[in-house]
Amino acid sequence: MSSRLLLEYFGTIVTLLFSKLQQNPTDSFKSRVTRLYHLVSARAGEPGKMGADYFIGHAESIQQNVFTPFYLTVILPTTAQFARPVDRKLGVISYTKTLCESKSFAERYQKGWGFTCNNLLDLLKNPPRVAAGFGDEVVNEADVDDIGFGIGFTPLNTCKRGARDDFPEISEVDKWVGQYMKEANARHGGLIAKFVxxxxxxxxKVALAPYLA
Structure with a gap:
């Protein structure tokens, strides 16, 4: 789906997502919802007016104050369980943009700002590294002439679609976080350091200090 179509139908999409989330959703569905949230959140400051505040606006138009339990019970715990580096990288970018760009988290969700920062720091304890081209997926070629080919189960890895990295230009995400936070802090007149x-x-504070130094 193109960005234009996503923006056009985003209110309907969010309505459907929240409706299903109220029906005992699977962990797989929660993961897909969380990845979508982070993809929108990580686009803060880009054309199209996306970002955490964009998602929050649509969520709150469905039901007032619905975003807080959604964020605390779905987004934060599901992100913490992400195993694929490409997903964890997306979470890092999303959390960083939220801390630096979200007016809602700056003013309304002050405790949420702290929770977001703590979860960002947890992801940065082992900064995700994504291999160029295939995200974190490694394709193992299988030679049909190999004597072991076809014996037992042969995974069709070569047919598997590689994990998509929506931010391939960011190779060392921990260094990017530091650069982005310092620039945002200067742009906002020291507001990020004040929130810290x-x-x-x-x-x-000690854990985050190197990223603002």
């Missing part, structure tokens, strides 16, 4: 001082525990 007011909203984080001493341990979290």
């Amino acid at each position: 001082e007011e909203r984080l525990t001493p341990e979290a």
Whole structure:
């Protein structure tokens, strides 16, 4: 789906997602919803007016105050369970953009700002590295002339679609976080550093310090 069509029908999409989330959804569905959220959130500041605030606006138009439980019970815990580096990388970018660009998290969800920062730091303990071209998927070629080919189960890895990296230009995500946060802090007149001082525990402040230094 193109970005234009996504924007045109996004309200309907969010309505359908929240409707299904109320019906005992599977972990797989929660993962897909979380990836969609992060993809929208990570586009903050880009053409099309996307970002966390864009998603929040549509969610709150469905039901007031629905975003808080959605974020706390779906987005944060599901992201923490992401195994694929390409998904974790998307989460890092999304969380960073939320901390630096979201007006809602800056003003309304002040505790959520701190929760987001803590979850970002958890992802950065082992910064995701995504191989160029296939995300974190490794394609193992199978030679049909090999004596073992076809014996037992032969995974069709060569037919599998590679995981998509929506931000291939960001190769070292931890370095990107530091650069983005410093630039955003300067752009917003030191507001990010102010939030760090007011909203984080001493341990979290120490962990985040290298990214703002």
